[in-house]
Amino acid sequence: MKKILPLFIIMFLMGSLLTGCSSPTEQPPSDQPTPADETAYPEKNLSGIVQWGAGGGTDSLMRPLASIAEKELGVSIVVENKTGGTGSIATQYVYDAPSDGYTLLMGAENPQLYTMLEIINLTYADFEPVFVIGDETVGVVVGKDSGYTSITELIDAAHAKPGELTVATTGAGGLPWTVTSYLTAITGATFTQVPYDSDATARTAVITGECDFTIAKVQSALEAHKAGDLKYISMLALDQVEALSEIPLITEAYPEFAEYLPWGPFYGIFVKADTDPAIVQILSEAFGKAFNDPSYQQVLSQFNINPMGLTGEPAKEFLKTWQVNTANALYKAGAITKSPVELGIQ
Incomplete structure (x- = not known):
């Protein structure tokens, strides 16, 4: 009896350990709440x-x-x-x-x-x-009364009058600033950047003639383009934009721009x-x-x-x-x- 009792105790303890080790692998019920379910949010x-x-x-x-x-x-x-x-x-x-x-x-x-x-x-x-x-895709836009009808005309004018053409931007790091930096690096043309507080005010500056051009997203300037207030003259894309299929791609004039595309x-x-x-x-x-x-x-x-x-x-x-x-x-x-x-x- 003295030999059997210790053996029984050992077997019982081993069984308990095995049961304890296996329990974490059991799957929780499918309806168990997630942390998000238990979070009291939002309360205001x-x-x-x-x-x-x-x-x-x-x-x-x-x-x-x-x-x-x-x-x-x-x-x-x-x-x-x-x-x-x-x-x-x-x-x-x-x-x-x-x-x-x-x-x-x-x-x-x-x-x-x-x-x-x-x-x-x-x-x-x-x-x-x-x-x-x-x-989204972006493009170069000018005002309705602008004499520039293509990206090459704009760049050629910038070469002829270094620093005189103005671009409406939203400051360093903004979309127009970034794309204008690409234009300068690829074509050598230089521009004077005029900062505004938003895309909308930058576009208005081009519409009113305060600035020569800006860089605009399709979603922002499409209606103004259709209305004739702004004119897209080049799209920064590798493929035609369906809503602006008549606008040339910048790579048609400057193939080296392809290195930086797609970007947006x-x-x-x-x-x-x-x-x-x-x-x-x-x-x-x-x-x-x-x-x-x-x-x-x-x-x-x-x-x-x-x-x-x-x-x-x-x-x-x-x-x-x-x-x-x-x-x-x-x-x-x-x-x-x-x-x-x-x-x-x-």
Whole structure:
């Protein structure tokens, strides 16, 4: 009996250990709540901080998306425009806010350029992508009374009058600045850049004749082009843009531009990088449903946006690839003095 009892105890303990070791591999019930289900969020209205002015390209995409997403969230998203510093004022504002998911950055591609241009020491690596909406094609536009009917005429005039032609920009790191840097590097033409607070005011400056040209997204200037207020004279693309199929591609005049294409602005919604993942999930799901709403898909189609709908790791990979490719292009173009490796972008 003395020998049997210890043996029984050993067998009992071994059975208990085996049972304990196997239990973590059991699958939870399919209806078990996720962290997002258990998170009490949102409990108040959200702030959506747009990097650019009212009526600009970014603003025009964010407001209709927010109006649909707020129905999914059950609270209002109060959209505010905080302009300045090529979007850095809004970016810094959101970064300085609490990481509680109540302050959203509604932005474009510009933060991916900030460290290259020493604007501020922030990029989208300091934020969590809630939702990357899409990207688009851009082109060179002039006013209705402009004497320039082609990109070669514009460049030839710039060569004849170095620095006299003016381009309406949104500051260093903005879309017009970036593309104009490419034009200078490839053609040798130089321009005087005149900064405005948004795409919309930059286009107005060209319409009124304050500036000779600007760089405009298809979604922003298509209607003005159709109305005759602005004229696209060249598209920065490898393939024809369906809505502007009559406009020549820049590679037809300057084949060497192909090295920098395809390239274009993108749009997304972000929160600080240390925001609770459960909150990020709730936001991503809400904006994903808003993105897929037929009325918003119509907005994207109307503005000629290439839909992407990225979240999580695919969104992060897109952001990183865009930054690396742009840094390489700007360095080759001479628009930045430090190489991507020196900037830690690789």
